[in-house]
Amino acid sequence: MQQKLNSLKxxxxxxxxxxKTESEVIDYRNAIVGKNGSLTEILKWIxxxxxxxxxxxxxxxxxxxxxxxxxxxMRLKEIKKIEVEAKLANEFFDVTTPASSDxxxxxxxxxxxxxQVEDTFKRMGFDIFESNEVTTEFFNFDSLNIPATHPxxxxxxxxxxxxxGNVLATQTSSMQNIIMKSQKLPIKALIxxxxxxNEDIDAxxxxxxxxxxxxxxxxxxxxxxxxYTIKTMLSDLFGKEVEIRLRPGYFPFVEPGVxxxxxxxxxxxxxxxxxxxxxxxxxxxxxxLIHPNVxxxxxxxxxxxxxxxxxFGLNRLAMIKYNIPDIRYFQHPNxxxxxxx
Ligand code: DAH
Numbered sequence: 001m002q003q004k005l006n007s008l009k010x011x012x013x014x015x016x017x018x019x020k021t022e023s024e025v026i027d028y029r030n031a032i033v034g035k036n037g038s039l040t041e042i043l044k045w046i047x048x049x050x051x052x053x054x055x056x057x058x059x060x061x062x063x064x065x066x067x068x069x070x071x072x073x074m075r076l077k078e079i080k081k082i083e084v085e086a087k088l089a090n091e092f093f094d095v096t097t098p099a100s101s102d103x104x105x106x107x108x109x110x111x112x113x114x115x116q117v118e119d120t121f122k123r124m125g126f127d128i129f130e131s132n133e134v135t136t137e138f139f140n141f142d143s144l145n146i147p148a149t150h151p152x153x154x155x156x157x158x159x160x161x162x163x164x165g166n167v168l169a170t171q172t173s174s175m176q177n178i179i180m181k182s183q184k185l186p187i188k189a190l191i192x193x194x195x196x197x198n199e200d201i202d203a204x205x206x207x208x209x210x211x212x213x214x215x216x217x218x219x220x221x222x223x224x225x226x227x228y229t230i231k232t233m234l235s236d237l238f239g240k241e242v243e244i245r246l247r248p249g250y251f252p253f254v255e256p257g258v259x260x261x262x263x264x265x266x267x268x269x270x271x272x273x274x275x276x277x278x279x280x281x282x283x284x285x286x287x288x289l290i291h292p293n294v295x296x297x298x299x300x301x302x303x304x305x306x307x308x309x310x311x312f313g314l315n316r317l318a319m320i321k322y323n324i325p326d327i328r329y330f331q332h333p334n335x336x337x338x339x340x341x
Pocket of ligand 1: 214286287312
């Protein structure tokens with residue numbers, strides 16, 4: 001019996017070495033240790049052996065089974081390795097090959113709207129600054145006239161980082177102090193960027209979205225200048241003249257603060273429409289004349305200079321322009337959505 005087992009072991013181990021493919025290994029493994037495999041059959045007799053024989057033969061046959069199973073595993077690994085190496089040697093993927101002519105290249109809707117907005121502002125002589133995604137509590141709040149005790153800190157659910165009072169920027173306004181300190185006056189800055197808020201996600205709320213901010217600091221700046229820039233941007237974007245409506249709004253970093261609506265570009269106020277919620281005005285941005293404290297925090301004398309600042313959600317603007325019903329689409333890797341643009 002022992003001899004039989006030992007010679008079976010040698011034969012099997014020898015044969016395993018000669019197997020060439022994964023399926024050959026699997027078939028042979030079944031033939032040896034499968035339900036009716038030759039080793040399985042031998043092991044079935046063990047129960048009829050005497051107690052002493054069981055001890056020696058039982059142990060031996062178990063060791064042989066383990067050794068054989070290991071050899072099968074090793075051979076499978078070797079075959080896989082050989083296959084991968086052969087593939088690498090034979091397949092050549094040329095990343096410099098031009099895309100085939102029927103591949104349509106298109107921009108993400110957020111990028112498409114942003115490019116148009118940037119074009120308008122470049123023509124008006126603005127410089128573009130990308131907003132920092134990680135910033136400090138000082139730039140995101142204190143410099144904007146929002147001290148730690150201010151209830152406005154609760155208006156935005158912030159992602160706090162663990163070190164050095166850093167946060168994920170909740171607003172592109174967090175760039176105001178940085179730009180005011182680093183640029184020469186007068187300043188005309190457009191500040192697009194990605195911002196983050198610890199929001200519950202639904203069709204109109206995301207934890208990661210895009211804002212665009214712009215600010216102008218010069219002598220004798222008034223609400224009329226502010227109104228002109230927004231009217232120019234929206235008329236350019238929608239390809240027709242839009243009307244602007246200002247309502248009082250509160251933000252700690254502007255005085256006065258305004259909420260800005262524009263005339264619905266879909267129904268033109270004539271027949272009611274869903275986009276403007278049947279009001280003929282679309283509400284979507286905030287602005288104001290920069291608060292003197294914010295200028296002072298950046299060493300600018302509010303007795304000499306004044307400015308205005310604007311902010312809006314780029315996702316929302318893209319949703320209005322392209323009639324996109326759900327903000328979650330922007331971050332979703334759904335190609336049939338993206339291919340429409
Ligand atoms: N940063 C504000 C927010 O994210 C929006 C905002 C309000 C920006 C007023 C401004 C402004 O520049 O003047 O909620």
